[in-house]
Amino acid sequence: MRNLRTISIDTRGNTAWIQTGATLGEVYYTIAATSRTLAFPAGVCPTVGVGGHFSGGGYGMISRKHGIAVDNIIDAVIINADGEILNRDSMGEDLFWAIRGGGGTSFGIVVAFKVNLVTIPETVTVFNVSRTLEQNATQIVHKWQYISDKIDENLLLRLFIISVRSPAASNGNRTIQASFTSLYLGRVEDLLPIMEQKFPELGLVEQDCIEMSWIESTLFFSYSYTATFVSKSPRAAYFNYRDLDIGRNNIEGNTKYRQASVWGFKYFEINFNRLVRVKTKVDPSNFFRNEQSVPPLSSN
Incomplete structure (x- = not known):
């Protein structure tokens, strides 16, 4: 392609x-x-x-x-x-x-x-702010889980949690760091009051923020305790982050609906059944297939 x-x-x-x-x-x-x-x-x-x-x-x-x-x-x-x-x-x-x-x-x-x-506006604002466990990261992440989907829709607060060398330790001990990599569709002067009202725990200041165009922001992001909120019973996954460990189709021969359902419902939930019906209609011989392709019912 x-x-x-x-x-x-x-x-x-x-x-x-x-x-x-x-x-x-x-x-x-x-x-x-x-x-x-x-x-x-x-x-x-x-x-x-x-x-x-x-x-x-x-x-x-x-x-x-x-x-x-x-x-x-x-x-x-x-x-x-x-x-x-x-x-x-x-x-x-x-x-x-x-x-x-x-x-x-x-x-x-x-x-x-x-x-x-x-x-979109000609100017957007980006920031990447990190906090370690010693800097109250646990409480900050806890608050983020409750406000990230309710804050101004022009703002996306993306969270990454990684293990890093502790800045306070000289013996090589490690700590957990929470990084908030975010974009606001607007200027910093409008962003700061929003953060102060909805997410003061992060302590965002003007010096943390950079104003730029949207295309510049895409380059910026290219290099740059949540258990209760993780899907479970059953676990789910996002289709664009493929995970073959949750199930896969047969390498040779057909794959039955029940077998594909193991991974299919984790990606698509009840929409998997509709996808199977579409597949059965447009490709009943299963010509287009891969490790996690939707199977037709005719392959049963």
């Missing part, structure tokens, strides 16, 4: 056709070369390919305000198991639904997506 990487921007309609071999970095660069106030809500890793990222979800730093990539897909071109080239009208709404979150590889070869572009 790497040769299919054309990106066409329509600034009048605020839309774009993006071939699935393009990378996110190429998408962002092309949009930024066209407009300083248009963007697309997707991930922060510039080398990630569009095809898998878009069809599996597409979460990013402006997703609280503008949704994820699949929320903004309005058309697609796909080659089905019979070699037919279909768009949204000819493929039907069931298949169009399936390739927006269910992964494209189970249902055909997605050649391109048409997407809505979103409008």
Whole structure:
């Protein structure tokens, strides 16, 4: 797919056709070369390919305000198991639904997506603030879990927890560090009052913040006690972070619905059954398959 990487921007309609071999970095660069106030809500890793990222979800730093990539897909071109080239009208709404979150590889070869572009401010604010256990990280993370989805929708507070060498120790002891890597769709003067009101525990100050354009922020993020909130009974996973340890299809031969359900429900919950019905309709011979592709019922 790497040769299919054309990106066409329509600034009048605020839309774009993006071939699935393009990378996110190429998408962002092309949009930024066209407009300083248009963007697309997707991930922060510039080398990630569009095809898998878009069809599996597409979460990013402006997703609280503008949704994820699949929320903004309005058309697609796909080659089905019979070699037919279909768009949204000819493929039907069931298949169009399936390739927006269910992964494209189970249902055909997605050649391109048409997407809505979103409008953002010319200037955004980013910050990356870290706190260790000795700096009250436990209580800060506890508060974050309760306010991160309720704070101003222009602000996304992303959390990373890692083990680091303790700055207070000379003997090589390690500690836990919580890093808040965040983006605000606006200026720092508007961000600071929000943080002071909703999340004062972090202690964010103006010196922690950097104002820049949206395209610059994508480069910024490229290099840069939650047990109660982790899904359980059963555990779940995000499709764009594949985990073959939760189950996989047979390497040879067909995979039964019950076997695929082991991993399928962890990704898609009750939507897995609808994906199976779509797969059965559009690819009953299971031509398109991989370790965690949706199986048709006819493979039982």
